[in-house]
Amino acid sequence: MKKDSYLKRLLTLFLTFLKVGALTFGGGYAMISIIEDEVTRKRKWISEIEILDILAISETTPGPIAVNAATYVGYKVGGVLGSIIATLGLALPSFIIIFVISFFYKDFMQWQIIQAAFKGLKVGVVLLLLNAVMKLRKGVKVNFVGIVLFVIALSVMIITTIFTVSFKYLSLCLILLGIITGIVLTLLGKEGDKE
Amino acid sequence: MIFFELFYTFFLIGLFTFGGGYAMIPMIQEQVVGKGWISSSALTDFIAISEVTPGPFALNISTFVGNTVGSPFGAVCSTLGVILPSLIIIIIVAIVMNKFITNRFVKGALNGVKPIVLALILSTALILLIKILFFNGQSFQSEFSFDKKSLTLLILLFSYTFISKKINKKSVSPICLLGISALLGIIIFSV
Numbered sequence: 001m002k003k004d005s006y007l008k009r010l011l012t013l014f015l016t017f018l019k020v021g022a023l024t025f026g027g028g029y030a031m032i033s034i035i036e037d038e039v040t041r042k043r044k045w046i047s048e049i050e051i052l053d054i055l056a057i058s059e060t061t062p063g064p065i066a067v068n069a070a071t072y073v074g075y076k077v078g079g080v081l082g083s084i085i086a087t088l089g090l091a092l093p094s095f096i097i098i099f100v101i102s103f104f105y106k107d108f109m110q111w112q113i114i115q116a117a118f119k120g121l122k123v124g125v126v127l128l129l130l131n132a133v134m135k136l137r138k139g140v141k142v143n144f145v146g147i148v149l150f151v152i153a154l155s156v157m158i159i160t161t162i163f164t165v166s167f168k169y170l171s172l173c174l175i176l177l178g179i180i181t182g183i184v185l186t187l188l189g190k191e192g193d194k195e
Numbered sequence: 196m197i198f199f200e201l202f203y204t205f206f207l208i209g210l211f212t213f214g215g216g217y218a219m220i221p222m223i224q225e226q227v228v229g230k231g232w233i234s235s236s237a238l239t240d241f242i243a244i245s246e247v248t249p250g251p252f253a254l255n256i257s258t259f260v261g262n263t264v265g266s267p268f269g270a271v272c273s274t275l276g277v278i279l280p281s282l283i284i285i286i287i288v289a290i291v292m293n294k295f296i297t298n299r300f301v302k303g304a305l306n307g308v309k310p311i312v313l314a315l316i317l318s319t320a321l322i323l324l325i326k327i328l329f330f331n332g333q334s335f336q337s338e339f340s341f342d343k344k345s346l347t348l349l350i351l352l353f354s355y356t357f358i359s360k361k362i363n364k365k366s367v368s369p370i371c372l373l374g375i376s377a378l379l380g381i382i383i384f385s386v
Binding site: 109 | 250274295323381
């Protein structure tokens, strides 16, 4: 790790993640290459090996992947203050851009052409979500318990929607069900991926 | 108080998001639409906007909802809320590090969560699709009307993603897909 003054580190952290926030679309994986470029190649603050851990940790812990990665790099480079600064840098561009957009949003929506565009975008969002499912599916081990959990969650979500049962904590409870089932299976020694 | 409510709501959402931004959508939908803050149709618009603007999707959508519900300060509260769980958890993980990812209980919990997250995102997509095609984008209780134009668009977009996947050997970028959806939307729904 190269020696730079603490203040300079914090400033660089802030600027690096400002760049990530302003330039990456969709977040998550796209940002890793920018982080690698700034923090590993230019400054040598984090080793090549450690940068690989960032993605693994960001995916494993709860919270948006981009925010997790910023917090982790920030902590490694500048401690707790570093993680706060990095995350704020990441959030600032989103904040400003969305703030400006939401000013125009209502007026914009009055236009016929924009309404037509957004009707198209809604169909686009469906495909985007289906693509995400296809991509995430590759990382899921197919086993009996997994299929049961999947079917339970899917049918609960669809049935409650059909009968317009609204429960604010429904998906949260389903996620908890997944966590608890996973932990119980591990306790019973049936995790299915023994090494 | 609305500001605390925003902070608390997005804190919970951040805490229970696994595997990236899309997994947040069902939770945002239940909380934000359930509380009557935003219509589910507006939320879908926000999702599209959040995806085509720079910055992490999760932060864009939190800012958007916060700003709509409670002005700029509302956006500060929702953004801080969604960030805070990550901040706390990652700092703890960074301290205990190596032991964390290799821990078998963490692995087990993740194995259990993944199929649920998959089902949540899939159900969001299916429900949205049914609303668009048969209920004019409104709830299942509203009047039934079959939307041929949306179906046409869906088929066009589906063939586009399928063909470009076959040709380029990788999936279409979200911006590209949404750009084409907007363009086709203008053509199909204006005539």
